[in-house]
Amino acid sequence: MSCRAQLTIGVDVGTQSVKAVVYDVDSRAVVARGSSDPLDVATDGVPGRAEQRPEDWMVALKQAVGRACEGVDAAQVGAFGVSGQQHGLVVLGADKAVLRPAKLWCDVEAAKEAEELSREFGWPLLASFTAPKLLWLKHAEPETYASVRHVLLPHDWVNFRLTGELAMECGDASGTGLLDINTRSWNQAWLDVIDPRLSSWLPAVSDGGDAPIGKLRPDMAEYLGLPTGIAVSKGSGDNMCSALGVGAVEEGRWVCSLGTSGTVFGFSNALDIDQTGAVAPFCDCTGGYLPLLCTLNCTGPVNEICSLTGKSHEELAQEALAAPVGKLLMLPYFVGERTPNWPGSTGALLGITPGSLTPGGLYRAAIEGATLSLLSGLGRLKEASRSDITELIAVGGGARSDLWCQTLADAFGVPVVAPAEPEAAAFGAALQAAAALLGAETRSYVREVTSAAEGGRRFVPDAAKKALYEDALQRFEKSGAKLFA
Template structure:
């Protein structure tokens, strides 16, 4: 018995096959383009997703010699917030507007004004951001009236793949949470939001829990992919919730930190709770519970910028620059880096925030600056961690993943700044692995998502805080935390 996990990312789809013991026995990725037709816009062709996915599944089955009959169920992960519109004949009406598209600033202001900031938080647990789906729908209503008049179905990106595989219009609670049309606390579409924005619920897909069965592989999809007709398909989850399942972040007290291009601090919670200022996202989790999430826009990308853009001419590799930084004492001798290279989301939600070094003097070297970048990103992640603490969510263990987590120095800095143990785990496939786990739960292999994670995911390596560095970093963090408010007006003037 095997389980298929499909992660529909922004640049590629990753597909894995997991066996009953949790071992990944086959995997592959297929890329597709992103289009930027105007400044701040980001779009994709849903058919590109489908072509990559069906070809990937077929290739996985044929080249990896996986018998399609052994795949008992399929789970999804996917980029969140994107808008797919279908007409009454299920034809895609226009390119999908992606999570990173920034065209909906006016719509976000409109939503906040019409609904009210407090009611928006009450109804959805979140505030209006350009990435979310509802502002995109309003943008189409205003700017593409001829398209909106033909819309019969609205889907999120991964759910378009579900539709192509099963013929069902369905989504899951974690992905729906990022639409700004969902009552996160009660896990249903928000009638208050739909009425306020004049959007018909008839356009929206049926919503399921992440491990619930939503349909099965159709005869047509079976012929196109090599899968067996009737194979079960479960709800799946948005990429962050699926990634949390893939790291075992499903119990209260376990925190996950994803150090990819962006940085995400993710905490599971048994009871629904919302940050009073909506600095954290409050979403449904994939394990029938909830989660909060803080997002910084530039994490490992800060180091990538430093190595590939600034130090490119020196021919220094990541490892060489990190080796230099290891020799610099904690605190970089008073040098602080603000990691706002692409603006910031948590805790400031400011597109005009700028990255900068503070405290440079004649004694500082490149090695100091490298270490300051590592520390600055860790301080930025601590901003989200402190908001999690303020919700009285316990922090017993932090599990890290992503490209930045490969650096032991960076993990040690995180442990010192967070003042807690930092763990690496045996799972490296993140969202696609989480999707496969959800598929296994849906097929009855496990009684719950939490049980599956406890059996399949293990800690492989731990880094503990260095007590000698904790006080120094706490003082540095107080300075770091004060800098944004002092520089906010300057950032705006520069912009």
């Protein structure tokens, strides 16, 4: 490695913004961060629609990278990595120009198409996946569909703009619903259900190799203010890159992301298809698997309590310490739910007793409800991955709360770590880029770097509280089933 090329940049192209981190390969530390202005999500007043213009991602990418590099010598950047929101559909014509706005992971206009493909494929496919979106395009916009010649995911399209290469890797590709996760290749029978030509529209899929996909084009180098020809690693979906960023590259270390949606996922050496559809059958980006459980309601109900009471998270967290554990029970299904699949469900509050409806009590109930919702699917996650959980790594906005992290530790019965680096996905992309720059094996490099990292907050489970949460979980599941099953 040249003495000049000691930095890598990782970016996360999210739904709300693009975030960037600058990583120093020599000191093994993040030395700068930057974020773009907020990105707009277009709904056009259509239920279930959520779209963005891919070109807006490039504008946001320039902002995030520029802000991250303000105090950095950009000439020392030697590699670049991209994390991106999963499941999005980007379609290109014969000239490789974008044909229409990208349909995002949270776009569920393709609900009917998801049901149709689930019957054809023989496993439950969610409307958020890419395959139903493509079939929807065929049905709803036949003129646009007739011009399609290339199909990409968001991070693949950004990589294409950066390098000129049309490529995919297994992690993000497994979120299309079209990849055979065992052979790690496109399932031709599934492609044929949508269109026999689809095999020529999708790029070839690379497995867990560590070579970069290409080099930064001169025009993109000028656009971003970076050296021409630096390596661009293959990148992956945001969940896959988050796993890299927190060192979840071996069995036992699971990640819990506390955001608008809640997720639990982790590396595994094997993966069985969960026929309930609760566990997403993802590959990771290092040659393994990354089974994932997702709930729709996580920080939303907690934020609602803040709005209701007019108090801050810090104030309510302090007051919640006086509220009993696991007594006031909130079913947090404010926007329906996907795990369990209860789209028509609503929020509910159970176990109300005199004096229980305090601001702190409601705040604890919201945090516990979101936590129990994730805990409820843990058994299916363990079964599908054929592995157990020994440590939980908390990321996302909710992980800033000590109360929530301690609740996770007590309810799951395992130690919880909240890493010092807040941008797990962008950091993971930067680590992957560093491995490509060094010619290292990604999983080994990530394990070495993250295990040596200092900082973060640690929470130890309380056995007595775990017993209380086991009782609360039984009441939570029974109540939900009676109301919504």
